[in-house]
Amino acid sequence: MRLNKNQIEHMAQMIARNLIKDEKISVENKNKLIEDTINLITEEFQKEEKLDQEVREILSQHIEKIRKENIEYQTMFKMIKTKLAKERNIVL
Numbered sequence: 001m002r003l004n005k006n007q008i009e010h011m012a013q014m015i016a017r018n019l020i021k022d023e024k025i026s027v028e029n030k031n032k033l034i035e036d037t038i039n040l041i042t043e044e045f046q047k048e049e050k051l052d053q054e055v056r057e058i059l060s061q062h063i064e065k066i067r068k069e070n071i072e073y074q075t076m077f078k079m080i081k082t083k084l085a086k087e088r089n090i091v092l
Contacts, residue, residue, distance in 0.1 A: 002045070012037035047090050055081045
């Protein structure tokens with residue numbers, strides 16, 4: 001799932017608001033918390049996008065074998081992505 005900038009900002013605001021409201025954290029600067037949360041979410045999406053690109057490259061190197069053996073591309077994509085994410089400690 002991909003989120004646009006506005007959706008990420010909204011999510012970060014909701015996270016900050018709920019954590020503060022539920023007294024899970026106390027902060028001196030709510031805007032800094034929101035900014036840091038936006039950056040963290042954005043970085044995680046960038047990691048996933050980079051991982052997706054790497055999986056596409058791996059699959060493109062084996063596309064003939066995939067076609068020849070009638071392997072479903074999306075299934076193979078998910079399998080490789082999951083394996084690489086686990087190896088690299090990337091949360092999907």
